[in-house]
Structure formats: C-alpha cells, structure tokens
Amino acid sequence: MTAVVQDDALAGLVDLGELIEAVRTAHRDLALGRAAQPVPATSSTEGATIVLPMVATSHRLGLTVVKVLTDAPGNRDAGGPVQQSTVVVLDSRTGDRLAVLSGATGTRMRTAAASAVATDALARTDSRVLGLVGAGPLAVEHVAAIRRVRAIDRVVVWSRSSSRVAAFGSLLRQRERADGVPEIEVVALESPRQVVDAADVLCTLTPSRVPIVEGAWLRPGQHVNAVGAPPRPDHREIDSGGMARATVFVDSADVQLHDSGEVLLSLRDGATTEQHFRSELGAVLADLAPGRTGREQITLFNSIGIALQDLAFAALALRIDPAGERGRP
Known part of the structure; x- marks a missing residue:
C-alpha cells in the first residue's frame, strides 16, 4: 500500500x-x-x-x-x-x-536547508548578523537552519506587517525552546534598506513582483540568499543592478534560465548575460568550481527551488x- x-x-x-x-x-x-x-x-x-x-x-x-x-x-x-x-x-x-x-x-524545510548549504559554502566565516526581508514561517525556518552553519548572534527583520513581525518573534521563541538552543537577539527594522545595511547574511523571503532590494545597497563581503520570488519570469526581489553586482550561484542553471524572474529580467535589462548564471552550487560543493574568492566579494545564491x-x-x-x-x- x-x-x-x-x-x-x-x-x-x-x-x-x-x-x-x-x-x-x-x-x-x-x-x-x-x-x-x-x-x-x-x-x-x-x-x-x-x-x-x-x-x-x-x-x-x-x-x-x-x-x-x-x-x-x-x-x-x-x-x-x-x-x-x-x-x-x-x-x-x-x-x-x-x-x-x-x-x-x-518545501519550507528543504528551502531553508538549501539556503544554509549555500551560506555555509559562500558566506564569510565571521558572519554574525542575519537579515530577513520577510517574516513568515519561512523566516523562522531560515533562522533555525542558518544557525546550524554560522555563529549568528543577532537577527534583524523587516516586514510590511508589524503584526507579522510580532508573530515571527513569538514563533521563533517557540522554535528555540523546541530545538533547545539559546534565544537570539531579534531587532525589527523599519525598511528593507536598514536590514541590508545591518546584515552579514541577507535572506529575502517575500513573494514580491517588483524588486524589494536594490543592488546599490549591497555591502562588500555580504552574502545574499534570494529565496522568496515564486517560479514566475515576471517576479523578483533583487533588482538587475543587484544581480549584476553580485557573484551569482544557482541551484540549477537550466531551471533558472527558464523560470527565475531575477535571472530573466536582468537579462532583459541588459545588466547580465547567461554566463552570469552558470555557476551552480553543486559544482562549488564538488570542488569543480570556485565559490567565494575574496573577503569583499558579494555572493548571491538565487534559490528558485528544485525537485x-x-x-x-x-x-x-x-x-x-x-x-x-x-x-x-
């Protein structure tokens, strides 16, 4: 059966x-x-x-x-x-x-796990502040997962809804008690820009159709997990400037070039070429391709999610x- x-x-x-x-x-x-x-x-x-x-x-x-x-x-x-x-x-x-x-x-657990794998492979080892743009259940799972691979001691978070941020804080405390880990400091900020400014590792977790993070905001040495946009070619959280400025790694190059709005819209805008999206996370993990090559490099894992x-x-x-x-x- x-x-x-x-x-x-x-x-x-x-x-x-x-x-x-x-x-x-x-x-x-x-x-x-x-x-x-x-x-x-x-x-x-x-x-x-x-x-x-x-x-x-x-x-x-x-x-x-x-x-x-x-x-x-x-x-x-x-x-x-x-x-x-x-x-x-x-x-x-x-x-x-x-x-x-x-x-x-x-889906929630494997998405956060993939972000943790990418963070472990690409983020600086001294990363301590985790930034969340978006405060739904996926945000709680990302805190739990990324704490497994980096010594995060502070979370900064923004959402359009203050009630959602409050619910995130409550759910995170429940999760910490269930996992038997110390409570982490959580600070609610007033804008995505403030989250980007504060974060060593940034996770975007919104189903946005228009960019919610601008490339000009990204800081040298930062790692970004772009997670929230659905697999639609007209949705994206990161603008074309951000995709062009970062060294981008993907879960599957062929799937990204077919379904990812971050990829397709930056190509449409002339900010990137297809070669910009050919570095797969698996190749880095298998030592077939380089990952982070310098402390000041901005790395970005574009996570569309694969079967x-x-x-x-x-x-x-x-x-x-x-x-x-x-x-x-």
Whole structure:
C-alpha cells in the first residue's frame, strides 16, 4: 500500500541538521552526474494560477519524485494558501509508487536547508548578523537552519506587517525552546534598506513582483540568499543592478534560465548575460568550481527551488538509504 503522509506528520519525521547534509549531498550529486534535474514545464490554468510539475531523479538513491506545485495568487485575498504542492515518490528502477507526501512542510524545510548549504559554502566565516526581508514561517525556518552553519548572534527583520513581525518573534521563541538552543537577539527594522545595511547574511523571503532590494545597497563581503520570488519570469526581489553586482550561484542553471524572474529580467535589462548564471552550487560543493574568492566579494545564491531538494527531504522522511532500504514514516 502506498504511504500517504500529511504535513502534521512530516514535521516530526525529518531532522533539520540531517536535511541540510542531505540537500548538500543532492546538489553535489547533481554536479557529478549522479542525479537528473530536468527543466519543468509550466502550465497556466484559471486566471493567474499556474501548475508546475517538477521532476528529479537520484541515481544514487534509486528514487524519482514528481512534485506538483500550484501558485494561485488569487487565494491570498480569500485567506487561502497561495502555493500548494504534493510530492509523489517513485522507485526509479521499477516505477513503483512508494509514497504521496503533502508538500508544505517539506518545501519550507528543504528551502531553508538549501539556503544554509549555500551560506555555509559562500558566506564569510565571521558572519554574525542575519537579515530577513520577510517574516513568515519561512523566516523562522531560515533562522533555525542558518544557525546550524554560522555563529549568528543577532537577527534583524523587516516586514510590511508589524503584526507579522510580532508573530515571527513569538514563533521563533517557540522554535528555540523546541530545538533547545539559546534565544537570539531579534531587532525589527523599519525598511528593507536598514536590514541590508545591518546584515552579514541577507535572506529575502517575500513573494514580491517588483524588486524589494536594490543592488546599490549591497555591502562588500555580504552574502545574499534570494529565496522568496515564486517560479514566475515576471517576479523578483533583487533588482538587475543587484544581480549584476553580485557573484551569482544557482541551484540549477537550466531551471533558472527558464523560470527565475531575477535571472530573466536582468537579462532583459541588459545588466547580465547567461554566463552570469552558470555557476551552480553543486559544482562549488564538488570542488569543480570556485565559490567565494575574496573577503569583499558579494555572493548571491538565487534559490528558485528544485525537485531534487524535495527528493532529499522525501528520502529522509521515508528513511530510504543509498542501499535502497526503506523504512516506514
């Protein structure tokens, strides 16, 4: 029988530290030819809603995942979720359906894990201040994940909604107690510019359609994780100047050049060329390409999110090891 696992169960199945290592391995596998990550085909449905089927295969684990993501901006006004997803896990050798997983928990956790992997590979080791532009649940997960790879002692945060910042603070304290880690200082700031000015590591976590961070604000030595923009070619959080000014690393170059507004709009504006987006995180992790090469360099991980990261989460949730042995969720 196929296991069907809902989000409430998934939240307790995967350890964040183990997930960070699994995502690191998945990106390395992609660079070494041990995994396949094809470009997804986007399908428009009613109104502005899109359906994005995302596929990835791990040859090492013998798994394929098919994640079906919907992005429905119209749900926001009704108080519903804008993004929803379901992950189908298959045995890539036999085609057997192993499990169907709700996507929200896994997407949140693997996204933060990917930012932690990129931060560990690219940010200066003396980074201490984490800046968050956006204060939703993904912000809490990012604090937890990035604290695993850097000795962060202060968080600065901005959101358009003061109530959301307050909720973020409350949820973060709950998470710290659950994780058994000391409370970290949290400071709410009045603008994205102030967050950029203060941060050593900056995470942008908003579904913005127009740039919310300008390249002129970025500071020498800073690392940026651009995370929040949905996989739509007309959405971006970082302006073209920022993409041009930073040394950019991506999760998948082919997927980025197909779906990322940060990439496509900066190309349209003539600020960058396709070569600017060919440095993949996995190649850095596999020692096939350089990462940060100087203290003053501005590095930027453009995280559009790939199905191979969902596969890494699913393998841990289902307790699937490289020998192909499977446990039960």
